[in-house]
Amino acid sequence: MLQPLDRVRLVVDCMGGDHGPSVTLPACRAFLDSHPQAELVLVGTAQALAPAAGWPRCTQVVASEVVAMDDPVEVALRKKRDSSMRVAISQLKPGESGQAAADACVSAGNTGALMAVARYVLKTFEGIDRPAIAAMLPNQQGGFTHVLDLGANVDCTAEHLLQFAVMGSALVSALDGNEQPTVGLLNIGEEAIKGSEEIKRAGELLRAAGGAGQINFYGNVEGNDIFKGTTALVVCDGFVGNVLLKTSEGLAGMLSQMIKQEFTRSPLSKLAALVALPVLNRFKARIDHRRYSGGALLGLRGLVFKAHGSSDAYAFERAMARAYDAARNRLLDRVHQRIRNTLAAPAVVDAEAAAAEPPAKAA
Amino acid sequence: MLQPLDRVRLVVDCMGGDHGPSVTLPACRAFLDSHPQAELVLVGTAQALAPAAGWPRCTQVVASEVVAMDDPVEVALRKKRDSSMRVAISQLKPGESGQAAADACVSAGNTGALMAVARYVLKTFEGIDRPAIAAMLPNQQGGFTHVLDLGANVDCTAEHLLQFAVMGSALVSALDGNEQPTVGLLNIGEEAIKGSEEIKRAGELLRAAGGAGQINFYGNVEGNDIFKGTTALVVCDGFVGNVLLKTSEGLAGMLSQMIKQEFTRSPLSKLAALVALPVLNRFKARIDHRRYSGGALLGLRGLVFKAHGSSDAYAFERAMARAYDAARNRLLDRVHQRIRNTLAAPAVVDAEAAAAEPPAKAA
Missing domain, CATH: 3.40.718.10 (Isopropylmalate Dehydrogenase)
Incomplete structure (x- = not known):
């Protein structure tokens, strides 16, 4: 230690x-x-x-x-x-x-x-071969899911994804005190047979590293697992990571705007907003992206x-x-x-x- | 016509x-x-x-x-x-x-x-070469953004992305009566120089098709543009499309759960929920994914x-x-x-x- x-x-x-x-x-x-x-x-x-x-x-x-x-x-x-x-x-x-x-x-x-x-x-x-950017997203467990890479590297090979898993595990251990964080490989299905050839090969490398005790490999995860908090760490290539981060920002922005619109639609809604304000503010604080600001270059x-x-x-x-x-x-x-x-x-x-x-x- | x-x-x-x-x-x-x-x-x-x-x-x-x-x-x-x-x-x-x-x-x-x-x-x-699945996601404009491909095809070439743009344009024209829907290419930046080699090549093909009046090509869009409604149609490969769809579902699920938690945290919160219920229900109806259920196989x-x-x-x-x-x-x-x-x-x-x-x- x-x-x-x-x-x-x-x-x-x-x-x-x-x-x-x-x-x-x-x-x-x-x-x-x-x-x-x-x-x-x-x-x-x-x-x-x-x-x-x-x-x-x-x-x-x-x-x-x-x-x-x-x-x-x-x-x-x-x-x-x-x-x-x-x-x-x-x-x-x-x-x-x-x-x-x-x-x-x-x-x-x-x-x-x-x-x-x-x-x-x-x-x-x-x-x-390539440094990566890791960030943390809030999850349903009340904690955070660390995701990398977020935009630095397009066209990642299986070896790069293994490197991300190794560096990301170090990051989680330093920030969360979790010495053996679970690692998920972002894919389009849980089965090992899913995804592109490169992703399948990455799955094999990560499984082998998991078997050797070098990382704590969980297996494939899907997009929704990030916010479920299925694993402590999710690895993906920088293109996918950038898209999922920006899509999430866009969706959160749209939902906030819709809540605001609904609560200001009529005098009655505004009254409801007044009553609900402390609750809405607590909700807002929980999803406040400033709380988890700060990506690590690894x-x-x-x-x-x-x-x-x-x-x-x-x-x-x-x-x-x-x-x-x-x-x-x-x-x-x-x-x-x-x-x-x-x-x-x-x-x-x-x-x-x-x-x-x-x-x-x-x- | x-x-x-x-x-x-x-x-x-x-x-x-x-x-x-x-x-x-x-x-x-x-x-x-x-x-x-x-x-x-x-x-x-x-x-x-x-x-x-x-x-x-x-x-x-x-x-x-x-x-x-x-x-x-x-x-x-x-x-x-x-x-x-x-x-x-x-x-x-x-x-x-x-x-x-x-x-x-x-x-x-x-x-x-x-x-x-x-x-x-x-x-x-x-x-x-490959059929694609298109779905619609609600956007901030109060309408929908059509996205394809959503999970059917991993490892798409530039030609596949052009095919998606062409088929998707037909879909939007049939469903929304918009004969020249704008098409965005999902990328990690607006500049034409961004993304993988294949994405850059897809950008060239789409730009050429746009120049020839075959599609109404807007240019590159990013993940947040989907919910902004920047373009009527967004094309991406099936891996990225699947990840962004499931990530969005996961995030929406987490936010709903958090709102619920906050409104049931204390007797006072529950009172606030009672007052805010009609507003929250209107919000819920707007994001009800059942409303835009139904993907098209194109x-x-x-x-x-x-x-x-x-x-x-x-x-x-x-x-x-x-x-x-x-x-x-x-x-x-x-x-x-x-x-x-x-x-x-x-x-x-x-x-x-x-x-x-x-x-x-x-x-």
Whole structure:
């Protein structure tokens, strides 16, 4: 078992996101109050950081440039070498002492740029072809289901899905204290015979890794299992993950709008709304996406957390809290350890056992 | 313009679905009352059909076997040759007179078996490699967004997605009277540069077909656009379609459960629920999935509609109503016409125009 870190230092890209310092600085201030052990490194332009002068447990690093939310990846990567995003991520690289200036980085900057810069600056772990983004969605059990990949990788191979399962298991163990989280492979049916050839092959790899005790593989899950909370972790390729996340956001948005419309339709409905308001507010709080803001970029030699671009101070602070928990519980070491245990010694796929699966059910 | 049919005859697989005749017969009875011009052909075991003896505008065809909801495709296809499902679908085949006994078939039987039997009995249109399933999801505009494919086809090529766009456009024109429905290609970003190689190629094919006036191509859409109602039609491969449909069902289920929990949490909440009940019921009615029950199997030489396996009489009747509208508005001729216009004379993909797309945005 890995001992939690005594001291955690987060580095914050204060310029990222739709609202920049007007959101990130209040979030940092609130975070310092709620985390009396934490230290922060604030990165931004000198002018933007001025209001934070003299804050406790806080150092500042000045960067002269800012990656805009609509900057192409190439601009972030090649033109803006002194951007707050890049300078913040660079704080995660170990110096000559072997120690890095910070344990995890949080940014609400543009996802493509963040992923590209983080990958360029930090590099991936050996055995990891592509970093992935993991996020958590609320489920019926009152907890969260972690899902990856969410948009970084299209056209994933079976090997990539296995890597996601391994890294995701490390993430859940660090955030939820669940050392053997169940892993579901997102598919279009529960039977092992379902899905594309690549998904079936992924099923075999995951089953083999499960048999070898490297992950806790549950089997195939379907879209509705995410919100049921059937498994702690669901792996899928980035295309499917992005579609399911955005579809869910769209549906939740439509339903909220419909509830609002129905409660404002007539004077009588408005009266009902008044009576129902405390209940509706509790409901709203439960599904408040800001509570589970903060995606983890996994597979890199450094912990990078992405807050939603439209984050307000509360959402950004929640992403910081998640990054803090992950760093404190040594997510990076956990990912590294699991990669070494699994991907360095891949479980042998038992073709006979795979062939002995129950017969095909109707599609 | 195609003239609507004067007389529509539906054939109903009365044995399909989780509840069989106990649901389908009351649905047929209600349908006959609400559609005074319609005629029905009821297919089922003699015993099951007995209660319907003497119904007006109704004939019966007896079948000796029933495809169970968990029968493998092979059993439905090769063993149960006198199943109600197969006999019902066979009524769509033109006889020696060139006329078929019925204009459209409705079944709540198992999807895989229905698709396989329909494909075997009816065959696909020339130019169509794979039939697809289209369904409609409610959107914020107060209307519906049609989505296909929903689970029948994994690993779709760009050509398949073009076929879905063409068939789906015919469906929307028949059901909604919208002759040039907008078509969106489901992707992970709006820019033409996004997505897998196959999706990008599909974008080129669809853009070319749009340029040639064969479809009304809008461009890429994202998951949230489905519920926004950005386009009338959204095309995607069957894997993604199945995941997004089931994810949406799961999320809607979780949110309903949470609303219920919040309104029953305390005596005060229950009081609020009492006051809010009419409003909540109106909300519930708006998102009632039974209202838009009924997926269309497209690409076959016959109109087959699939009702949800768990349909109650109301949901099954809605699926019948949809099949009736589609048959009356000559969906089959519309599909055939569009296939001839588009796929027989494919638009030339303009590689230069494709290359002149706006530059890549951040991933």
